Amino acid sequence: xxxxxxxxxxxxxxxxxxxxxxxxxxxxxxxxxxxxxxxxxxxxxxxxxxxxxxxxxxxxxxxxxxxxxxxxxxxxxxxxxxxxxxxxxxxxxxxxxxxxxxxxxxxxxxxxxxxxxxxxxxxxxxxxxxxxxxxxxxxxxxxxxxxxxxxxxxxxxxxxxxxxxxxxxxxxxxxxxxxxxxxxxxxxxxxxxxxxxxxxxxxxxxxxxxxxxxxxxxxxxxxxxxxxxxxxxxxxxxxxxxxxxxxxxxxxxxxxxxxxxxxxxxxxxxxxxxxxxxxxxxxxxxxxxxxxxxxxxxxxxxxxxxxxxxxxxxxxxxxxxxxxxxxxxxxxxxxxxxxxxxxxxxxxxxxxx
Amino acid sequence: xxxxxxxxxxxxxxxxxxxxxxxxxxxxxxxxxxxxxxxxxxxxxxxxxxxxxxxxxxxxxxxxxxxxxxxxxxxxxxxxxxxxxxxxxxxxxxxxxxxxxxxxxxxxxxxxxxxxxxxxxxxxxxxxxxxxxxxxxxxxxxxxxxx
Numbered sequence: 001x002x003x004x005x006x007x008x009x010x011x012x013x014x015x016x017x018x019x020x021x022x023x024x025x026x027x028x029x030x031x032x033x034x035x036x037x038x039x040x041x042x043x044x045x046x047x048x049x050x051x052x053x054x055x056x057x058x059x060x061x062x063x064x065x066x067x068x069x070x071x072x073x074x075x076x077x078x079x080x081x082x083x084x085x086x087x088x089x090x091x092x093x094x095x096x097x098x099x100x101x102x103x104x105x106x107x108x109x110x111x112x113x114x115x116x117x118x119x120x121x122x123x124x125x126x127x128x129x130x131x132x133x134x135x136x137x138x139x140x141x142x143x144x145x146x147x148x149x150x151x152x153x154x155x156x157x158x159x160x161x162x163x164x165x166x167x168x169x170x171x172x173x174x175x176x177x178x179x180x181x182x183x184x185x186x187x188x189x190x191x192x193x194x195x196x197x198x199x200x201x202x203x204x205x206x207x208x209x210x211x212x213x214x215x216x217x218x219x220x221x222x223x224x225x226x227x228x229x230x231x232x233x234x235x236x237x238x239x240x241x242x243x244x245x246x247x248x249x250x251x252x253x254x255x256x257x258x259x260x261x262x263x264x265x266x267x268x269x270x271x272x273x274x275x276x277x278x279x280x281x282x283x284x285x286x287x288x289x290x291x292x293x294x295x296x297x298x299x300x301x302x303x304x305x306x307x308x309x310x311x312x313x314x315x316x317x318x319x320x321x322x323x324x325x326x327x328x329x330x331x332x333x334x335x336x337x338x339x340x341x342x343x344x345x346x347x348x349x350x351x352x353x
Numbered sequence: 354x355x356x357x358x359x360x361x362x363x364x365x366x367x368x369x370x371x372x373x374x375x376x377x378x379x380x381x382x383x384x385x386x387x388x389x390x391x392x393x394x395x396x397x398x399x400x401x402x403x404x405x406x407x408x409x410x411x412x413x414x415x416x417x418x419x420x421x422x423x424x425x426x427x428x429x430x431x432x433x434x435x436x437x438x439x440x441x442x443x444x445x446x447x448x449x450x451x452x453x454x455x456x457x458x459x460x461x462x463x464x465x466x467x468x469x470x471x472x473x474x475x476x477x478x479x480x481x482x483x484x485x486x487x488x489x490x491x492x493x494x495x496x497x498x499x500x
Contacts, residue, residue, distance in 0.1 A: 020475070092469050092477070094408040098426035120422055121411075121452035121462075253492070255417030255459040266416055268458045270492040302455050302489045307420035310413040310460045338384055338451045338487070 020090075027085035033078025041071035123306040125223045125335035133218030136233050140217045140316070140332040150205050157198035164188070164195045208325060213238020213283065215318050215330045223335040224314070227299040232275070233292055234318065239285040243321040246277035249295055249334075251302065254311040271301075275316075303338040370395045371468050371480035380484035384450040388484070390466050393441040397470070404430045405438050406469040409446050411486075416459040424449055453487030458495050 044067050088096055133139040167188055174181050213236060220231040234247055251271040257264055276293050283289050295316070305312040314334040321327045376389040388409065409425040425446045429438045444466060455462040464486045469479040 092406055092479070093421060094406060094410055094423055094426055094467060094469070095428060097410070097421050098408070098423040119451040120424075120449055250496075253457045253460040255415055257417050266459055269496040270458050270494070272496045300488065300490050302457070302492075303451060303453060305452050305455070305460070305462065307413065307422075309418035309420050310415070312455070312457065312460055338453055 023085060023089055027082060027089070030078045030081030030085060033074050034082055035078075037071045037074030037078055040074065041068060044068065044071065119303075119337060121305050121307060122337055123304055123335055128333065128335060129222050133233065136218035136220045136231055138219050138222050140219055140222075140334070142215070143315070143331040143333050146205075146209060150202070150209060153198065153202045153205060157195070157202045160191075160198055161195045164191050167191060208328075211238070211325055212320065212322055212328050213288075215320075216288075217316055217318065217332045219334075223304075223337045224297050225337055226297050226301040226303070226339040229294055229296045231292060232295050232316070233290060236281070236283060236289040236318075236320065238283055238288075240283060241323045242278075242281040242283065242289075243323055244277060244279050245281050245289070245318070245320045247275040247293060248317045248319070249273045249275055249297075250315050250317055252313045252315065254313060256309045297336055299339075301336060304335045369397045369470055369478050369480075373466060373468075373480075373482045375482075375484060381488065382448055382484060382486055384448065384453065384487055386448055388444075388446050388448050388466075390444045390482070391441065392444070392466075392468050392480075394439055394468070394470065397472075399435065399439045401472050401474070402435060402439060402470050403473045404428060404471040405435060406467070406471075407438070407442070407444050408467045408469075409444065409448075409464070410467060411452060411462060411464045414461040414463055415457065422452075448486055453489050454485040455489050456491035458492050 091099070128140060129138050131139045131141065167184065171181060171184050171188060174184070215237070216233075216235040218233040218235075221228075224230060232247070234245075236242070236245060249272070250269050253268045253270055255266050257266075275295055276291070278289075278291065281289055297314075302312055304314050314336045316332040316334060318330045318332070319327065320330075372393045372395070374391045376387075382388055392407075405428070407425075407427045407429070408423060411422045411424065413420045425444070427444075429435055448464075452462050454464055463483055465481045465483045467479055467481050469477060471477045
């Protein structure tokens with residue numbers, strides 16, 4: 001039997017390492033976790049729970065639960081990994097993928113099937129068509145990572161300042177009673193700086209997020225098709241003047257990969273078309289700015305695509321430059337399905353060689 | 354194109370050659386079109402083959418981790434079934450509407466026909482033959498990049 005090669009090389013699409021040995025090593029690792037979990041559990045059970053320290057039956061029950069938590073986690077993690085390794089042993093990646101039922105999902109669609117539901121790799125747009133528009137058919141949802149960032153900063157500032165308040169009250173009580181805790185007072189200074197900074201960042205972001213006014217985008221149809229033309233309504237609320245407001249259509253590639261223990265995501269905009277730009281926009285209070293435009297998806301456009309680690313995303317991006325505030329960008333996701341109508345390029349393919 | 358071989362036995366290494374012939378010489382297919390591929394395996398003794406897998410799959414390439422989708426998968430075991438598939442056979446399937454082949458900047462989608470041979474010695478050998486589904490042009494490059 002050939003010994004395992006620990007330092008494999010990748011030569012083009014071919015790896016010099018043995019897949020069988022790799023799977024064996026992985027199974028061995030999970031088996032070791034299971035063994036460690038069993039040994040740990042056996043030792044703990046043999047030791048038992050001290051009835052005197054445990055107190056009531058309820059307390060004893062909780063103590064047992066905590067005692068068996070670590071061996072239980074080892075057994076669950078190791079057992080699941082071992083079962084996965086055994087199930088995958090000696091099977092090709094195609095067979096594993098087919099066994100997971102992916103093949104069934106990717107069956108050739110029938111002619112009357114709804115778009116996206118039978119299109120492998122194409123994300124569904126159910127979440128994008130469940131809100132009717134005021135003028136056009138659908139109101140597109142806003143993709144808002146800034147909202148979550150704002151919430152995170154707000155939570156951090158609240159928690160930090162709560163801890164700061166508790167420390168400050170303690171320091172105040174000490175001072176009132178004539179004692180000076182210099183360590184506590186010294187600790188309060190950096191805590192106060194961080195607390196004040198967190199609150200200031202939160203307030204600034206909150207004001208920026210709410211000062212400009214909401215942006216709404218409505219579209220005449222969804223999902224979109226290559227070569228299709230769609231009416232879009234852009235509505236910008238708020239009050240004040242904008243130096244410029246523009247609407248663009250973008251296609252973005254997203255790839256996530258592991259780098260060491262981190263999972264990183266790279267985003268690349270590979271296609272962008274400015275639909276329209278408006279200059280010197282005046283928005284009166286209570287009267288939103290509205291503009292109708294038509295967007296066109298190119299004939300040979302790549303469709304939307306989403307899998308576990310890779311994606312091709314379409315989106316409408318609204319960028320504004322208020323006179324008094326920093327510029328803002330608001331993103332509205334779109335789904336482009338592969339064209340059912342045979343495009344000119346596809347017809348060229350169908351011509352017999 | 355033969356892309357990989359793996360195994361753990363020290364038995365004489367078979368050197369299979371898998372030739373394929375697509376029904377469209379340019380290997381470009383439209384969505385939902387029929388695909389027919391004729392393959393021929395040479396350089397091995399059919400008796401040395403334990404199983405054969407024929408599949409039509411798509412996978413991603415590029416910066417991200419690989420994602421794989423199986424459109425058609427067939428595993429042939431046993432002398433009677435292998436006799437039908439070796440030394441040559443045909444794979445015929447109606448292709449789906451998506452995902453279309455795509456040559457992006459950090460995301461690429463490839464379609465291929467794979468013929469994988471499992472030998473009695475424990476080794477396996479895979480032969481992969483790429484084709485295009487659809488006619489999406491390659492991405493021109495990055496307009497804006499964030500990580």
